[in-house]
Amino acid sequence: MRMNLVASALAVVASACLAGRAAAYEAVAVADGGTLSGTVKYEGTLPPPTKIEVTKDPEVCGKEKTAPNLVIGQGNGLANVVVAVQATKGKKMEPPAQNPGFDQKTCEFRPHILAFPAGSTIDVTNSDGILHNIHTTSTVNPSSNQAQPKFKPKIQIKVEKPEWPISVKCDVHGWMSGYWVSQEHPYFAVTDATGSFKITDLPPGDYKVELWQEKLGKKTMPVTIKAKDETKVAWTMGGK
Numbered sequence: 001m002r003m004n005l006v007a008s009a010l011a012v013v014a015s016a017c018l019a020g021r022a023a024a025y026e027a028v029a030v031a032d033g034g035t036l037s038g039t040v041k042y043e044g045t046l047p048p049p050t051k052i053e054v055t056k057d058p059e060v061c062g063k064e065k066t067a068p069n070l071v072i073g074q075g076n077g078l079a080n081v082v083v084a085v086q087a088t089k090g091k092k093m094e095p096p097a098q099n100p101g102f103d104q105k106t107c108e109f110r111p112h113i114l115a116f117p118a119g120s121t122i123d124v125t126n127s128d129g130i131l132h133n134i135h136t137t138s139t140v141n142p143s144s145n146q147a148q149p150k151f152k153p154k155i156q157i158k159v160e161k162p163e164w165p166i167s168v169k170c171d172v173h174g175w176m177s178g179y180w181v182s183q184e185h186p187y188f189a190v191t192d193a194t195g196s197f198k199i200t201d202l203p204p205g206d207y208k209v210e211l212w213q214e215k216l217g218k219k220t221m222p223v224t225i226k227a228k229d230e231t232k233v234a235w236t237m238g239g240k
């Protein structure tokens, strides 16, 4: 009996170690999934927008830009927040029907935050007709550094493994910035211009949800998802 107890205690420790090392996502059928929806709003006194002086190619880029690192919309809705449920099992991640697109237009990356399933091939386009040089900084995936002159309209970059945020810059225009978010499961979203998001088909249960905004950092919120029900949240990030 005592030996059994010791053995099962060891087994628990061993499996905990394995979980800690691998923490692999398990794809299962989700018949009674729930929805997480809501908003992320900026809390506190609104900061004035940061202006960026354009120092190159103003005929295409414009003369001045507003920094994209803190975009606050109507009702203080916070755009471009990555909302990632820390799920360990659930729906199988389906590859996107179309390659996610990442454009360079008026010397800005569009979208500013691109979230996609790991294994996606990103179609990097250049709508500007001037030289850009996309430069990603990865630690898990290979980084990419490629010039894209106007006669080279599309570059394809495959992002094999989950990793986020991956910083994206342009080596020609120092103000251009964006982020890629490569996820191993489908339970993530990026807030829209009003700070809204929606994540569906979550297996019922208690979760931690990670919020990430490039300037404000990370925040973790708990939620409970109920079968075939919608959990609505109103979260805040930011100032005091």
Ligand SMILES: [Cu+2]
Residues within 6 Å of the ligand: 104, 107, 131, 132, 133, 170, 171, 172, 173, 176
């Ligand atoms: Cu550029």
